[in-house]
Amino acid sequence: MANDRVVSPTPGVRRRDHAWARPLIFLALLVVLWDLIVRLFDIPPYLIPKPWDVALAFRDEGGRLMLEAIPTTIATLGGFALSVIFGVGTAMLIAGFKPVESYVYPLLVFSQSIPKVAVAPLFVVWFGFGMTPKVISAFLLGFFPVVVAGVQGFKSIDPDMRDLIRSMKASRLQTFGMLSFPHALPAIFAGFKVSVTLAVVGAVVGEFVGSNSGIGYVLQRSIGNFELPTMFACLVILALIGCVLFWLVEVVERRLVPWHASQRVDVVATP
Numbered sequence: 001m002a003n004d005r006v007v008s009p010t011p012g013v014r015r016r017d018h019a020w021a022r023p024l025i026f027l028a029l030l031v032v033l034w035d036l037i038v039r040l041f042d043i044p045p046y047l048i049p050k051p052w053d054v055a056l057a058f059r060d061e062g063g064r065l066m067l068e069a070i071p072t073t074i075a076t077l078g079g080f081a082l083s084v085i086f087g088v089g090t091a092m093l094i095a096g097f098k099p100v101e102s103y104v105y106p107l108l109v110f111s112q113s114i115p116k117v118a119v120a121p122l123f124v125v126w127f128g129f130g131m132t133p134k135v136i137s138a139f140l141l142g143f144f145p146v147v148v149a150g151v152q153g154f155k156s157i158d159p160d161m162r163d164l165i166r167s168m169k170a171s172r173l174q175t176f177g178m179l180s181f182p183h184a185l186p187a188i189f190a191g192f193k194v195s196v197t198l199a200v201v202g203a204v205v206g207e208f209v210g211s212n213s214g215i216g217y218v219l220q221r222s223i224g225n226f227e228l229p230t231m232f233a234c235l236v237i238l239a240l241i242g243c244v245l246f247w248l249v250e251v252v253e254r255r256l257v258p259w260h261a262s263q264r265v266d267v268v269a270t271p
Contacts, residue, residue, distance in 0.1 A: 049229045054236070057229035065218065065230075069237050072214040075131060075203035076196070076241065079138020083146050083195045086139075088188060091150025105151075112144055116205055124210030134206030134214070141202035142195035149191025153184030182257075189253040196245045200238060215241075 035051050037043070045053065058065070090108075093100045116137060123133035157180060165179050207216025215234050222231040 046226055046228060049232055053229040054232045057227075057233040058236075061230060061233065065215070065233060065237055068213060068215050068218050069241065071131065071134075071211075072200070072203050072207065072216065072238070073241055075134035075206060075214070076138050076199045076245065078131070078135040079140075079202055080142050080192075080196050080199040080245070082135070082139040083142035083199065084192065087143050087146025087191070087195070088150050090143075091147050091154060091184075091188075094147070095151050095154035101151075108144060108147060116140055116202065117208070120205050120209045123206070129210050129212070133210050134203050137206035138199040138202035141205075142199040145194040145198065146188070146191040149187045149194070150184060153187025154180055156187065157183050185257045186253075189249065189257065192249045192253075193246055196249055197242045200242045200245070204238065 031051050034048075038048055038050050090104070094105050095101070119140075120133065120137050123136050127133050127136070161179060161183075203214070204216035204219070207214040208220050211217050215237055219231055219234040219238075222228070222234060
């Protein structure tokens with residue numbers, strides 16, 4: 001028939017395959033704008049360096065900075081792993097038991113008003129210098145988003161679906177495995193994406209107050225010495241760590257919840 005429309009999956013697939021080019025183009029435009037602003041307003045290099053100076057810092061100190069990025073990444077992954085384990089578990093308890101929600105959830109919200117920079121020195125006093133304070137700082141920043149997203153996911157289950165599976169004589173464990181947990185996964189992964197980026201910040205906070213290695217340590221030293229190109233290079237590396245970890249979480253999400261609407265490839269209908 002003349003009004004029939006044939007769906008071609010190729011345009012949608014191509015659109016998704018080339019989606020990575022758009023942020024790169026925008027990033028290039030931002031770098032050009034950055035360079036133009038510095039030159040037009042004659043901003044001194046001790047305030048804002050030129051992009052070329054940052055590139056030279058990468059050339060001169062790129063190897064050392066990449067080595068310093070290793071402990072920062074390890075601390076980030078450690079804190080994020082703890083956030084996943086304890087965050088999902090806490091969300092399950094809050095969503096499943098009213099007393100836990102009434103007693104624990106308000107305290108968790110209250111704890112978020114405490115600046116992590118203020119309590120991070122305590123971790124150095126309690127646990128000494130090393131990896132442990134950085135992991136704990138990363139955990140504290142990444143924990144709350146997982147809890148909030150998990151609680152929302154577990155509580156947003158359709159009551160009709162819950163009644164249906166209970167009418168089939170499913171046990172509490174079967175209900176959790178077949179309905180509650182799969183239904184909450186999209187919301188949980190949304191929390192993971194926020195958590196993994198905040199874990200990078202937490203690791204840097206830990207390195208600020210008690211470490212002699214890591215990007216945070218180099219960043220703090222660069223600020224003290226007014227080495228702004230090196231400082232900007234550190235910021236770029238931290239942004240790259242966050243982007244890579246965010247992308248890895250997205251990859252895992254696409255493997256575990258391919259059925260969710262957010263994971264469907266756009267398909268363009270053609271006449």
